[in-house]
Amino acid sequence: MTEKPEEEMEASSTVAASSIQPPFSSQTSSVFPFVGDLFDADGGDTDSLGFLELLGLRDLHHTPPPLLFDHLPPAAGRGAEPPDGGNIPATPSSISTSSSTEAATAIRALTASPAAAVAGDEGSEQQQKTSKAEEEGGKKKGQKRQKGPRFAFKTRSEVDHLEDGYRWRKYGQKAVKNSPYPRSYYRCTSATCGVKKRVERSSEDPAVVVTTYEGQHTHPSPILPRGHAHQPLLIPPPPPPPIGLSVLPSMGLSLPILGSYLHPSPATLPDFRPAAAVPPPLPPLTHNAFSNRTAAEAEASSRDHGLLQDLIPSEIRKSDEL
DNA sequence: CGTGTTTGACCGGCGC
DNA sequence: GCGCCGGTCAAACACG
16 A cells, blocks of 8 residues: 555556466466566667567567566456566476466566665665665655665566575565565575565465566676575576667566576666666576476576576577577 | 574655 | 554564
8 A cells, every 4th residue: 555656656667577388388387578668768769679679589579579577367466457466487396396387477566766766776685774864865755765776576486485596585575454474574585685575476366476576786797595405497697788778588487587687786776777778587487497408508508598498499599599 | 603594673665 | 743554674483
């Protein structure tokens, strides 16, 4: 409720996220659809490409892919309203185990308003504390404390907290009004990273987890979860995501990647555009996607494509290369 | 012992 | 000004 204004703002600026059907089979439905409109703001040529285009999957987009969102109940997460929580479903293991079939994830990328984007910085860590200073220093009371870029997306998963390659520390949990499910607050464990994320289940559809990322990772390499160290998560050095540009990995990226996007170095955010600037979180990769390739293989490819290969099936990659 | 989770309290923003 | 609510802190606890 109180967040409505904020969210509405985001919603208006971000528009509904269009989901793209993953090139992968339904199994890898964990791919996320990115918000086309959102990124559309960036360039006019992005017809229905949106995020994917940014990711460089233009070829894939040439065919308007069905929106995953369509699968989600309109009301899920308050429907049009951007749910506050959005997390990146990045837990390959979780996804693969829990929702290989219902891994369908819809992403809703939300970005803070331009002002927010500008104001938002990695300092989100102490947003609360700093927010005060900010408000006093420059912001007005009427303005809600704006944080760094935010994007939220929905994921169908049994697990609330999806692994995205980064390590998160839970620092709070609160019951949310109008929702039987509590909202969990996570913060990147990296001392220098102030990225936060909120995770909550949709009251409309318990199967849907809404994850909201806030801020950008300042560290290039995501940390693999302890228990998942053996997982073939490829985390190539974060390709400096040209914000507001066009090269964002689209689907297929593992959460780790997502993290990278979240972490475009502050230096690259000079003129950060709210919607187009922030790449939406990547969809939780399905382990399946990885399983198809060997780590070595992926690694090799990662050199060329960075993270995309992880997500994109070789077939698709081929087309991409072509 | 280090790391992460749980949980109640506290703080601040916002609407009435 | 008051109350509600979201968000965060921090101590206690659990686990490997």
